[in-house]
Ligand code: PEP
């Protein structure tokens with residue numbers, strides 16, 4: 411970190427500041443020019459608050475030269491992290507596919523979709539039980555009953571399950587869930603992230619609707635700082651000026667994340683597009699971008715879905731997509747692991 415001091419700073423103020431940084435365990439490289447004095451801070455500056463430092467009377471500006479996230483940083487951990495979610499390895503050698511409806515609706519619906527996506531080669535089943543809906547009048551999810559039905563579908567198919575947590579009060583419902591999703595709207599719910607940091611469950615952290623990659627990695631850092639290193643990132647589209655699609659898939663986030671972090675990265679083309687016909691081309695792009703997997707919404711009758719029908723594939727469309735994706739993943743030497 412570089413701290414630039416006002417040229418009127420007195421010698422004793424400079425020495426005082428240098429002493430303070432040294433007491434924090436940092437080494438200080440002092441460079442005094444004619445018009446400015448620059449302090450180069452060497453060591454772990456992740457706990458220094460730029461806003462606090464910038465408020466010091468003789469500090470003109472502060473610049474970070476290293477990233478503020480440590481545990482998630484690839485520089486600290488060059489090898490790819492492989493997260494084991496209910497026996498499915500995400501990251502590393504294999505490409506993984508999570509599929510299922512936006513919401514769990516009935517026992518018949520979730521079991522039928524689970525069987526269909528399993529037959530097409532999906533590795534995990536998704537389904538929302540606690541739903542973050544824009545309108546309070548829309549279907550809010552079956553809550554605890556939804557998780558019970560997901561567990562029935564897991565029993566029937568053997569597919570591990572992924573579902574979203576919205577509130578810590580319901581954490582107990584997630585005891586048998588294989589991968590806990592933190593949705594876009596909760597990416598910066600820091601209390602939730604801190605508590606999940608104390609859990610040993612793998613966490614699927616979706617990107618916030620209007621969050622930068624650095625903010626997203628800092629949210630991963632919240633979970634990891636509590637001891638839980640099993641974090642998977644999911645790019646699901648961001649808000650831009652474009653209105654033709656529900657969101658804009660930021661595919662460039664994938665190679666950027668692969669460079670910045672060792673955590674697995676998956677892509678959700680369904681929430682990015684909001685349009686089912688656009689899901690296959692975006693899914694293909696995700697494979698080519700180097701993502702570790704996909705999360706796709708699939709419904710047995712999209713026209714009648716209780717949420718997100720317009721972006722859901724039907725089982726036949728999903729099957730066709732999987733045939734294509736399998737071929738592409740094999741070509742990239744990251745085959746989709748076969749179901750047990
Ligand atoms: C979802 O996965 O069903 C969901 C609500 O996603 P997001 O948080 O990305 O909007």
Ligand code: MN
Pocket residue numbers: 512513681707717718
């Ligand atoms: Mn959805």
